[in-house]
Amino acid sequence: MLNALQVFTTVVVGVMVGVEFAVAFVVNRILDALPDDSNQLGRAHGGRMLGAVMPVWYIGSLVLVAIWAVADRGHSGAGLVVTAAALLVVSVIMSVLLLVPINNRGKTWTPDNRPADWRRQMNRWDRYHYARVAVIIAAFALLAAALA
Numbered sequence: 001m002l003n004a005l006q007v008f009t010t011v012v013v014g015v016m017v018g019v020e021f022a023v024a025f026v027v028n029r030i031l032d033a034l035p036d037d038s039n040q041l042g043r044a045h046g047g048r049m050l051g052a053v054m055p056v057w058y059i060g061s062l063v064l065v066a067i068w069a070v071a072d073r074g075h076s077g078a079g080l081v082v083t084a085a086a087l088l089v090v091s092v093i094m095s096v097l098l099l100v101p102i103n104n105r106g107k108t109w110t111p112d113n114r115p116a117d118w119r120r121q122m123n124r125w126d127r128y129h130y131a132r133v134a135v136i137i138a139a140f141a142l143l144a145a146a147l148a
Helices: 002-032 036-071 078-106 118-147
Strands: none
Touching: 002 036, 002 118, 036 078, 036 118, 078 118
16 A cells, blocks of 8 residues: 555656646746747746646645655665655745745736836746746655665
8 A cells, every 4th residue: 555655756846847847847948938928828828737736736746745755664765765755845835925926926917017127027936947847846856766
């Protein structure tokens, strides 16, 4: 049963990492190549769509890793799982304090009501997102190492 939990958790976190990596290095680059109105509308739609899904995914991943850490305490690799859990906590804190406030503003913008500095705010969100992606990649790598 523990092995199934470990594999399932690693897959869930890995897919989350893949989605966030794709947002950072593929989707946002595509949107940035579009004219301002299309770029901003695409980011607003993405903010609404992913803003509804990702909180559940982040918290769910953290819960799964925490269950793994408790179930596997005392075994080899447990320290890696605990460290991965700590990194996921950092990613949730980063999300709530840094990314969500910008996303909550950006998802309501239209070409008619967006602020003059909307691009600067989106660039700030991107920088925070790169850091968050690095944190969750590290958590995923630790889980993969603990599984091995």
